[in-house]
Amino acid sequence: MAKVIVWGSLKPHTGGKTTVEIEARNVQELLARLGETYPGLQNQIKRGVSVSIDGLIYREGWLEPLKPDSEVFLLPRMQGG
Known part of the structure; x- marks a missing residue:
């Protein structure tokens, strides 16, 4: 299981x-399962989140593979201008 x-x-x-x-x-599967397990996260995930997998940040990496021992950071998407 990935540690989030x-x-x-x-x-x-x-x-x-x-x-x-x-x-x-x-x-993609991780975010879907997080939304199922924690319904309060669903709106946040729809608005956008940033994901870091083993130290690398992905903005649109929906199909990035996860290993069983992956460490994933889930952050609110950073907006800027």
Whole structure:
């Protein structure tokens, strides 16, 4: 299972958990399962999140593969201008 570290304003949507474990083959599956397990995250995920897998940040990496021991950081998408 991938270890997912939930960051910042996303934490309240996991009941305050900062770390959760999710079985997923890629980022798209991971986000879908997170939304199923933690319904409060669904709107945040739809608005956009940034995902870091083993230290590399992916903005649109839906099909990036996950290993069973991957460390994933889930962050609110950063907006800028």
